[in-house]
Amino acid sequence: MSRLSVPCHVKGAVALQVGDVRTFQGRPGVVVIDVTFPSVEPFELQEIIFKNYYTAFLTIRVRQHTSAHTPAKWVTCLRDYCLMPDPHSEDGAQEYVSLFKHQMLCDMTRVLELRLILRQPSPLWLSFTVEELQIYQQGPKSPSVTFPKWLSHPVPCEQPPLLLEGLPDPSRVSSEVQQMWALTEMIRASHTSRRIGRFDVDGCYDLNLLSYT
């Protein structure tokens, strides 16, 4: 299934906290990230990909376009999706995650805006977020390929015409050529970028120091 990337604008993360952010000692355990699509019409969401950074649970709310004159409402489409099975340890902390349309609680046609609510209940981590956020919509359907008739229904062999003297049997030649062709395909398929050959410089293999890359 092909997919198209949708250009999105990710607003900065807002920490939800009771009290003054500067003076309060504790860490906010909830962060909200708004994702808008300024230049795109309401689209059907196919997939969301991101890299986790120490977020334990993810909730996504979506605002969809409604045809009537009622204002668009926020609907929760993913609730408390667990990214880190143990919030205190590193399991899943920096993993790449994909979320698909079929995992959502509501249908994702005509998406206007997304809101990601990140939760990290453990006080051990200094910060948490999601990175490299990418949204995908349904791409154009690939044109169906119709196979030519002769590929799907091979014609049975017809009686070969009489051979001229001295020429080899064409069916035997063709089968040998097939074998050679298959071999060349094999070699081409297993092409490596390795160089074959020695590095004989002036008759000896001379290595300088190891490099720090």
Added chain:
Amino acid sequence: MLERANTNAGALHGCYGGLLLRYPTDHPVIPWGSTTVLCLPLAVASLQKPEIRLESLKEDIKEFFKISGWEKKLQNAVYSELNVYPLPSHPAAPPEHLKEPLVYMRKAQGSWEKRILKSLNSMCTELSIPLARKRPVGQQKELLNKWNEMGTDEPDLSLFRPVYAPKDFLEVLINLRNPNYENGDSLSFRTHLGLIQVPLKVKDIPDLKECFIELGLNTGQLGIDDSTQVPPELFENEHVRIGQKVLAEQDSAAAQQYIRQGSPTALRAELWALILNISSQPEDILYYEQLKANVIQHDLLVDSLIYKDVKLTASNDDYYFVFEDYLYQVLLCFSRDTSVLGHFAYNSASPPKSYIRGKLGLEEYAVFYPPNDWLGVDHFFKAWPGVIPFHGFSMYVAPLCFLYHEPYKLYQTFREMYVRFFFRLHSISSHPSGIVSLCLLFETLLQTYLPQLFYHLREIGAQPLRISFKWMVRAFSGYLATDQLLLLWDRILGYNSLEILAVLAAAVFAFRAVNLMEVTSLAAAEAVLADLSTLKVMPLLQIFLFATIT
């Protein structure tokens, strides 16, 4: 290869093309053993029918596999690859993410590697020895004559020193910090009382009991139920009989399950070969001979390090000094083996790089070190460089010498054990079998189940990990008696994990807890735990996991 088929050209090509094994290009490459790739054309060629019908071709080949035993071999090959390679990761994840998902660990591994390279480079410049050079013909002949007795050679190695020792590596692990973690100076519930300060997920005893369920009190074990007081009819005879059956079936998965209860000494060599999927095909013997030819032709600096290590460790060991010559034959070839480099796809480490003299910086003259372009064998993955040995590296090979006598078999077994298990013991990664997780598992087990002992040792400045680290890095080789060590390595193979090393380390501390409570210094604690050669591994593990009141 192909029989003449009574079909037309297009369909036959499609059929043959479909039978070729193709590996997906975005998956870390599975190096299918030579046996599996060769079997398919063999299969087709062996179908002696004058006409192959397209419709029944698939079924005929499947039938052929079953009859000839190739199905089993293919199953074993697939099973062994599943054990070795990690699952395919998310398509958006870059390859370094597959090696190690946590960024700070990748960075730590990178700077550790730089340190090793600096050390190696400074050794090169101090001693004015090239990293690699071609041997003059006279020297080549001499080495070939002496190939089976390289131990008698006494080269001057006084100027060489090991690149690093386990305790240097421990210092690096102690200083490993997650930048996003609360590493406050004041002691709080978040501070780890042990030496390792990274919050990896480790198992606790209930999880370990579930994981190592075959080591339970109600299951027979070799190492416990084969002792002289126990009549063999109770367990041992039946176990040996089952082992012989497993070997007759040549089933890797069954062998791996079987070996969790230990392997009878007579069957161990074959069982390990079956589990590691090692065959003795002519091409494997040829591969070893080619590596040997490379050793003869080119001299590497790494070779001197290997010599030094063997002389310092294995030659001084009561059990292993007799195998000194074998160790050279295996380790020198190992450092020139390109196929080892395939494991760097899932190892957090990367191989060192160098440039041909005078061509610094030009990518087409870059080679990985130790170099590997001499093998003309076409490998299915990028050729990468080798492993820099550290002090004690040769002890990974030494116990295997008790099992295998032909050098090429010994070599293959060691190589498989290395790319499956041992590489994790000296690279920084978050893998559950990686050394960082093992250290944390050890400390957590000790802290949770022997809190008084842990507190006491900490107070006297004898952090337990400082003593047990060297055991785990060497997988207890050289510390336990050989028969006990082999029983332990049976379980490593059976469970496909190194966690049992951490459990054994904790069990040893539990066993000697009474003596340890009375010591008052690190040196005294080391003395209590200096000699492990009388320990019986399986009872210790069983008691610690299943018989301790928690």
